[in-house]
Amino acid sequence: MIRATTTDTRVSRQSYWGDDEFRLEMERIFRRCWLFVAHESEIAEPGDYVTRNLGGEDVIVTRDEQGEIRAFLNSCTHRGTQLCRADLGNSSHFRCSYHGWTFSNSGDLKGVPERKQVFEPSFDKSAFGLVRVPHVESFHGLVFASWNPGAPPLAEELGPAAWYLRGVLDKAGDLVALGPPARARVRTNWKLGSENFAGDGYHLATTHQSPIELGTYLNTEAFPQLEGVSMADMRGRCVVAGNGHAFRVQHYDLPGTEPMFFGYPPDRWQEMAEGLEPGQIDLMSRQSVFHGNIFPNLSLIDAASLSSGDDTPAVSYVQFRVWQPIDSMHSELMLWALVPRWYDDEQRAHSLRANLRMVGLAGIFDTDDLQNWTSVADMSRGSVARATDFVYEGGLSAPKDTEKTWPGDVYDIDHSETNQRELYRRWAELMNDETFASTGAGRRAAR
Template sequence: MLTRTSPVLSDGTKVADLIYPSSREVQMRVLSDREIYELEMEKIFGKIWVLLGHESEIPNSGDFMVRDLGSDSVIVARGKQGEVFVTLNVCPHRGMRISTADCGNTQIHKCIYHGWAFRPNGDFIGSPVERECMHGKMLPKEELGLKKARVQLYGGLVFATWNIDGPSFDEFLGDAKWYYDMLFCRSDKGMEVLGPPQRFIVNANWKTAGEQSAADGFHTLTLHRWLGEVGNYAKKGEGETTADLSPEMYGVEISSPHGHALRCIDLARKIKRLTGLDPAELTVQQKLEALPPAGMTRDMVEQLANNLSDDQLQVLTSMPPQVGGMFPNILFGFVYIPQPDGTVVGSMTLHAYVPQGPDKLEFVNWIFAEKDAPPELRDKMLKQTIQLFGTSGMVEQDDSDTWPHMTLAAKGAMGRKSTLKYQACFETGAPEGWPGPGIVNEGFTKDDTQWHWWLYWHELMTASDEEKES
């Protein structure tokens, strides 16, 4: 457990008092306050594991990309032995950014200001006119390198943290890893990006998107109502189109004490609609062949048994995780997109909502495919995902319109005193025989996953600086 303290804002408000546990409410000022934002950069993004990208973006020795780890620019670089390094993009000499490019390839990162040079792992090489020793003699070269972050690769995803002696990445994921493995670690060769990520700026606080990514399914009924009305997504009932998406709101939801969340959605309806087969009469293997996981072909299904347990395969063929998030700012979607010919194309996408200030975030969207997916499937996945979940996708146009309004409302004299409410609570528990770990509930989607997201935010924000995250 973390030792609790209570940072106090300049107006005398304790951060601990911004959340009301008994009524499951959060003061809206957290969505706009600069002091709170600065604390988040230290207590959240400065302490926990943060997603920076995917290793397939830097496949070769010397490849690098520049990303943000909280409020700090970092260089993510590939070393000669294939290692991935993350270093602070700040020259220790006079504070200039080492790299002013978004990406590239080099074995020497050289500061344009005074020419100090560094290896991809951040080690200091030297300064110009070596005989004059312009880096001085007060500190050894070993102490003049770039600040190094701790790095973890997971399913090819690159995570880093400044908390060098803190918990492991597996400890951070906790029980949620059991489910994430079904998405990111299911195949023999793993995933790769389909080109560089899409990126755009939204004038909103990062938490407006972050808390939604904690498996908020309910907003789909209204904000994305068109999904039940338009084209291949239209729901048909008794000869007429109906926009009722409520059947999609039933399933299993997994919460985490670390704010991670997953929505597991019933696969039986899709199997029955697409194949005409009765899922109740099919084995696990037959279900996988009838409707392979999103992004996989029938030829790839046999790989699943190499990487997943029988219990995981049972969940993958009954209530597979399809949408959800990783705390603090990641949303993932492994969804089935219907086609005009009655088939489906899987979409594998990952969003990060990167803080850029109390009222600005950068929306970063990666699109993935399995490395051995056939070219024609990769092309369809890329096109379909861009149309739906890309920076100009139909779904994202809905979501990114709400977040700025919430941020603006949180700036008002009265609005900032209003509260976000998470009072729709599960009363069910896990389905009978559910094999997976975590805080599991079944039924119509509720607010529990998002509320656990806020509880972990609160835990980190009120933790003593002397204590390490547990």
């Protein structure tokens, strides 16, 4: 049975590891929601494409000859062969390996071998364009797609979360992806990653004790502007942004309003602040770590750290990651490292090193985290274990932060399960919505 309500502080373990529950999630969440598919810089030029998975279906995401971003089912409309086998590339057309039907990167069927000999004169090519993903939208460089013909506009779905995303995406101008995403198959359920990034400050001191001891966290040597400020002065806050989206920030209430973007060159701070609202400057320029999750499975972290040893400068790193569901017990983790377009080669190299070192596939944090998340999967195989619940009671009486002008509900608490409750509130809302039917979600490309 699927259960989790808006007031629940518990989620049944069966909801994570049950096959029926997984199928229902694919139907009611992943065929319905906006899902992240690519960063615009991955498909910057006409003809650029990447192949991705959208809610369990393989898709090609292209920038067509007119510069428009589109997404199609990666399956020939003749007899279903996989059309594009590469992860990325540039091509104006895709030719099927079976009988040779050829499609443009706008999804239209253009070429049919031996058309006159094999098919009737009435054969209508325009009826066999690729199955188009009905909605594709870009938000400040993040490309989202949805199989749901009735999907609300992306900005509406993001709600107050858009303000936080803009803080990350706009503060340093355009961001660019440093190559294609790193990918790894991991043995755990997608929700464990999403709920952790949504705001689990509680696990840091236990799970990540080693990086604390190694001094990779914020310290005054790396950030001279924090002279006299200690870790203890950091105030963690949890933000519930609605629609299942949530964030956590490690924030320093430093005096004054002068912008201080940790990990960016001080001579850029003023310029960086110009594109942001005052609240976004306060949030973004006084944080050492900002992370969150856009429901259902797009996580992000925006932080600063040393790039390797103590003698390297502190540098910013931004990572977006997707917890792609494979089945109830397995997910594919995809990681995108992003940097400001104006970073020179040396800054890019430092940022990438910090990114890989902290949150790369073999980074300090993911090594620690995955040990726990695979352990949860392993310990959830039996029916006795599955009959129990996971507990989300932390921070039930957390006070709202009334000083901050940040949108959504801002809680003046660091270690809380406020954000996980929001994620599962939305999850339960969609899982229990019997009115949503996803059949016919895709439609043929218009001629």
